[in-house]
Amino acid sequence: MSAPFGQLQWLRACYRALPHLGLFALLIAAWEVLVRTGVIASIMVPRPSSIGASIVELYFVKGTIWRHFFITLGEAVGGFLIGAAIAVALAIGSSLWEPFRRYVSPYAVVLNVTPGIALTPIIIAWFGFGMGSKMALAAIISFFPIFVNTLTGLTQPDTEREELFRSLGSSERQVFWMLRVPSALPLMFAGFKIGLTTALIGAVVAEFAQATEGVGVLMSRFSFQLNMGASIATLLSMTLIGLILFYSMEFLDDRTVFWRREERRAAASRNRARAWKRYAKLNSKSGSSI
Numbered sequence: 001m002s003a004p005f006g007q008l009q010w011l012r013a014c015y016r017a018l019p020h021l022g023l024f025a026l027l028i029a030a031w032e033v034l035v036r037t038g039v040i041a042s043i044m045v046p047r048p049s050s051i052g053a054s055i056v057e058l059y060f061v062k063g064t065i066w067r068h069f070f071i072t073l074g075e076a077v078g079g080f081l082i083g084a085a086i087a088v089a090l091a092i093g094s095s096l097w098e099p100f101r102r103y104v105s106p107y108a109v110v111l112n113v114t115p116g117i118a119l120t121p122i123i124i125a126w127f128g129f130g131m132g133s134k135m136a137l138a139a140i141i142s143f144f145p146i147f148v149n150t151l152t153g154l155t156q157p158d159t160e161r162e163e164l165f166r167s168l169g170s171s172e173r174q175v176f177w178m179l180r181v182p183s184a185l186p187l188m189f190a191g192f193k194i195g196l197t198t199a200l201i202g203a204v205v206a207e208f209a210q211a212t213e214g215v216g217v218l219m220s221r222f223s224f225q226l227n228m229g230a231s232i233a234t235l236l237s238m239t240l241i242g243l244i245l246f247y248s249m250e251f252l253d254d255r256t257v258f259w260r261r262e263e264r265r266a267a268a269s270r271n272r273a274r275a276w277k278r279y280a281k282l283n284s285k286s287g288s289s290i
Contacts, residue, residue: 043226050229051236058233065218065237072203072215073241075131079138080199080245084192087143091150096176101151112144116202120209129210138202142195149191153184186260189253196245204238215241 028048034040035047042050058065090108094101120137127133158179165175207216215238222231 043228046229046232051232054227054230054233055236058230058237065215065234068213068215068218069237069241071131071213072200072207072238073244075134075203075206075214076138076196076200076241076245078131079135079202080142080196082135083139083142083199084146084195086139087146087191087195088150088188091147091154094151095154095180108144108147111140116141117205120206123206124210129212134203134206134211134214137206138199141202142199145194145198146188146191149187149194150184153187154180156183156187158183185257186253189249189257193246193249193253196249197242200238200242200245 031040031045032048035042035045090104094104116137119140123137123140124133127136161179161183162175165179170178203214204216207214208220211217215234219231219234219238222228222234
C-alpha cells in the first residue's frame with residue numbers, strides 16, 4: 001500500500017532539510033571548540049552551550065523572558081495595526097483622488113527618509129516612557145512600505161477587466177471594491193509583511209532608548225552585566241518574535257489571496273462546490289415539501 005501524498009511530501013521536506021541541519025550542527029560544533037580552546041575569547045563570543053543554558057534558564061527555569069517577550073510582541077503588533085490603518089486609508093484616498101495623492105505622497109517620502117532612531121527622543125517626549133511611545137515609533141516605521149505597496153496595487157491599470165466590469169453595468173464603487181482591491185491584495189500583503197517586521201524594529205529601538213520593560217531592555221541589562229550568553233539568548237528571542245510575526249502574516253496571505261496558489265485555489269473551489277450542493281439539496285427539499 002502506497003504512502004499518503006501528504007506523508008510523502010513531509011518525507012521529501014525532511015530529506016531536503018538534512019544537509020542544512022548537518023551544516024548547522026557542524027558550525028555549532030566548530031564554534032564550541034574554538035571558544036573552549038581559547039581561539040575566540042568567551043567574554044566576546046559565548047559558547048553555544050552557554051547560550052543554550054541561558055535559553056533554558058530564561059524560558060523554563062526562571063521564566064524571566066515571558067513578560068518582556070509579550071510586551072515587545074504587543075508593542076510591535078499594536079504599532080503595526082495603527083500604522084497599517086493610517087497607511088491603507090491614505091493609500092485608498094490617494095488612489096481615488098489625484099490631488100490628494102499629490103499632497104500626501106511628499107510627506108510620506110519625508111517621513112520615510114527621516115531616520116527612525118532620530119525620531120525616538122521626540123516620540124518619547126510626546127508620548128512618554130510607557131507603551132505609547134514604542135507603539136508610535138513602530139507605527140511610524142511600518143507606515144511607508146504599507147502605504148507604497150497598497151497605493152501601487154490600487155493604481156495598477158487592468159483595462160481589460162475594468163472594461164468587462166463596466167460592460168456588465170458595474171458602478172465605480174463596485175469596480176474599486178470587487179476588482180481593484182482584490183487585484184491589489186498580493187502587493188498589500190507584501191507591504192504588511194515588511195511593515196510588521198519593521199514595526200518590531202521600531203519597538204525595540206524605542207526600548208533601547210528608554211524603557212523599563214521589553215526584550216530590548218532585558219538585552220541591554222545583560223550586555224551591561226557582560227552576560228553575553230543571556231544577551232544573545234535574548235537576541236534570539238527577538239528573532240523568534242520576528243518569525244512569529246512574519247509567518248502569521250504569511251498564513252493570512254495564504255488564506256486571503258488563495259487564488260495565487262493552485263492547491264489553495266482548488267481547495268476553495270471544492271469548498272464552494274460542496275456548499276452549493278448543500279444549498280441545492282436544501283432548496284430541493286423545501287420545494288418538495290411545498
